[in-house]
Amino acid sequence: MSVQASPIEEYLAKFSTCVPSSPVARDMLDEARDHLVEGALALQSAGASRQAAERDAVREFGSIEQLAVEFRTVIMVRDAKRQARWQLVVVGLLGICGFSAFRLIPLWRGQLSEIFPPPLVACAAAAALLCPSLVLLMLSATRRTWHEARWTAWLLSGRTVASWLFVLGLPACASMVADQIAVLVGAPHAWLLAGLLGGLLLARRVVPETTTIFKQVARSW
């Protein structure tokens, strides 16, 4: 006897291909599953067969074409907000590391001659990380108008710019901080490598598109 596929699972599998893959999307699809199963159970208790109940529950939930646009927008906004928050946390941590490397460590070690202002390029790189993250957070935190098409287009562009700057800028900034630490404590290669790898891993954790961005950079070269 052949086992019939569950209409609910088929629907959710198809839906998942129409929305971006992210923790927010997974949460929304889990909510949809709970709704559909509850609906199907109610229909089954009213006498419908399992297959018919699941089909009716899916029909009441709405067509994927109809819902995907709204789901995508919400997922995009929540993802952008999450990314902006994490970017700010990472930039803050990097700032603390940079301040320690350029100021506190020399003071602590009594190497007063080693205290010098951070290079201009480091400040510019930090600003390039900080500003887009703040703009992204601001855009994603807007309450009334965020779902309007023009606003979401801005948000999408803002997220793309913030992602690129963060993914390319974080390893560079982390390397600069690591380089300064190396000046103070030695082992420059190890520190540089640690800075670069640490920056890359953090960028990958915060920005899901990190690999895609590096692939695009590699292709353009």
Add this chain to the structure above:
Amino acid sequence: MRAEQLKGHLDALLLAVLQSGPRHGYAISEALKARSSGAFDLPTGTLYPALQRLEMAGLIEGEWSEVGGRRRRTYRLTDRGHSTLAEERATWRSFANAIGSVLGQPA
């Protein structure tokens, strides 16, 4: 009543349904159906983006639990949600009164 006609009112309707206590998505849609006597003809899936919007605005908050091996999110009104609902109700009453006073009287 079609989904387009409900646009702009859905958020307030969801807040009103949640005023009586925490509910999960399916329970919210059933309450909405029952309280409107089935007048609202909208795909139930449209509730979820609206719930997410309300949560992002801080008007409701959700909590995950596990029921029958499935993840379930239950929402409840926040203090801000209660005060927003009161404002929405007042706005709706004055709007309905104004419209009713024009449409309700024959010329």
